Amino acid sequence: MDETFTLFVRLCKEHGIIAQESIINRLRELSHGSETVLDLSNHTLTIETCAVLGKVIAHDLAVTSVLLSDCMLDEEGAKLLLAGLAENTVVRVLDLRGNNLRQVATVAIGNFLKKNQTLEALFLEWNSIGIWESSFLVFCEGLSFNSSLQHLDLNNKIDHTGAKELAIMLRNNNTLHTLDLRWNNLGLVGGRALVDALRQNTSIVKIDASGNNIPRDVMTSLENEAIHNEDKVRLSTNTYVKTKTLSKEIDFLKSENKQQLVQFLNEMELKNSQMNVCNDSNKKTINHLQETLDERKSALNALRAKLDLSETSLQLSDEKLKDQTLLLEISRKENVEISTKFENQIKQEREQRSQLENKLHYELEDTQDKMNEYRTKLIEVERKYTMQSDQVTSLKQQVAELKSEHSNLRLQNYDTRMEKERKAWNEEMKSLKSTHASEVVELRSRMEEIRKSEEARNSNMRMRQDALANELSELNAKLVQERSNHDDELRLQRARLKEEEQAQASQLQEKIRSLMSENSENLKQISLSSSKLEEAHATKVATDIELDGVRRILNTVQRQLSNKDADTEEKINHGRQELNKRIEQLMHDSTQCSVLREKVTCLEKRLADQAASNKDSLQEKEKIIDHLKEQLRMTKSEMERVKEDELLRATSLQNAILSYVQGNNSVLDHSKKK
The missing domain is CATH 3.80.10.10 (Ribonuclease Inhibitor)
Structure with missing residues (x-):
């Protein structure tokens, strides 16, 4: 403290x-x-x-x-x-x-x-x-x-x-x-x-x-x-x-229920793992028995269907190879078209983003220029207000000078009158000394009456002077009060304008930041989609290489069929398995391509929504700028109204001072005539 x-x-x-x-x-x-x-x-x-x-x-x-x-x-x-x-x-x-x-x-x-x-x-x-x-x-x-x-x-x-x-x-x-x-x-x-x-x-x-x-x-x-x-x-x-x-209590019960659920899930996982182990062992035994049966059946039917199987298998393999080559060519063309389409869309979106950023930058510069113009206008209004306050002070000085001149003139006239009256009184006294005592008494009575009238006049003049002084003090008080009220109004208007400018600038900055963040997120999503497309292209290249390897394997199998009839069945089965795997891989790749297409459509929809939101934000900014213009127009009209009020007050003051001076001059002229 x-x-x-x-x-x-x-x-x-x-x-x-x-x-x-x-x-x-x-x-x-x-x-x-x-x-x-x-x-x-x-x-x-x-x-x-x-x-x-x-x-x-x-x-x-x-x-x-x-x-x-x-x-x-x-x-x-x-x-x-x-x-x-x-x-x-x-x-x-x-x-x-x-x-x-x-x-x-x-x-x-x-x-x-x-x-x-x-x-x-x-x-x-x-x-x-x-x-x-x-x-x-x-x-x-x-x-x-x-x-x-x-x-x-x-x-x-x-x-x-x-x-x-x-x-x-x-x-x-x-x-x-x-x-x-x-x-x-x-x-x-x-x-x-x-x-x-x-x-x-x-x-x-x-x-x-x-x-x-x-x-x-x-x-x-x-x-x-x-x-x-x-x-x-x-x-x-x-x-x-x-x-x-x-x-x-509810939170406590929820926590207990969660613990019970976790325990139950752990028990279920243990039971599932045990069931999986049992199922795996049963599957192994069934597969082993099935293999033995297949071997016996194949041994029995091998002699009967060697030639038929070899011919049919070769025809089927040729047809499948042709179909697969056609599918691969179609998929390559589609991938090339999709990649070119995506590249063109990305270029267009980048150009649109750059145009939007430039447009927003120009709009920011325009708003800043307008704010600077409004600030200069405010400075001009303050300068005019200071000029008006200087005029008011000069008018006050003129009032004080007129007041001092009036008091000096009144005192000089009073002194001259007193000197004249004293001279007249002395002359009358000299003349009265030569006259009779009765005339002296009459003259004394007359002089007393004159003195009383002069004192009454002096008291009236003092009363008028006090009344005029009170009027001047009231006028000064009114001027001071009006000036203080005007100063308070100007301060409030300045504070309001500053707060509104700061709020609008902060809103614009926040909107720009949000737009930049959204642009960065869109660019990240586009980069991720491009990386996924590159990975899909790489997988397709790998599948092409693997298909070439399969073709080579099939050529070697066809060459070995003429020399080794017994080994043809095993190699054909091995080729079928590999072909099934490759077909499954190709189907999986096609599903991935469809998923990528769906993602691309989603990205296109997002870009369209983003463009619509950007248009809405631009319209809101235009509305805000129009609102600011209306507010500035209103402030200008209020400032003009305040100027007109100040001019009316100044003219009323001038008229009051002129009437006061004219009244004093008329009083002085009347006293001189008397």
């Missing part, structure tokens, strides 16, 4: 502010202890101290509660404190009771609640937040946007309209648990609005609205709704606990 004390002292020195002794002592006590509560209650805080404290609190120090009750906070000081608290993510409790916060502070609290999403308890008792409807509406909007506040204390002169705004807030807020509305002026209308809101809100479990001129039946309905919400919360918590326990 030493950080808060050192940071406060350092910021006071940097800003040239004399730190308050009471605040320094309290921070020193806090730094020596282990508390996490910053208690500054009953301490008078100046605006400068509030500004420094706001900067200290914005640093996320180890302070979870800030107590500022009965501190006589100024509205600007409260605004600075809340601006610092808006950036804090550690403070959970804020106490602002008894500070007589009004319109500006209410708006600041509403903005603070919109930004801060960590505060849990807020105490605003004995303030004046509910008097102004516009500021209280901002406060309620902040509450509706907030998603962390659970406890709220409002004793702030809230009437039935404020109660309606609170009801709208309660319909949108789902985090508040307790709401204290004692000693306000809600009335029957406000109580009914709160009852309707609580029927839709299920998070409020405690609400206190005593001392608000609410009828007893409405109060009972409010309490019943709060109790109903509390029962709902209790039931939801109980159901959550029960579902959690049941889910744990």
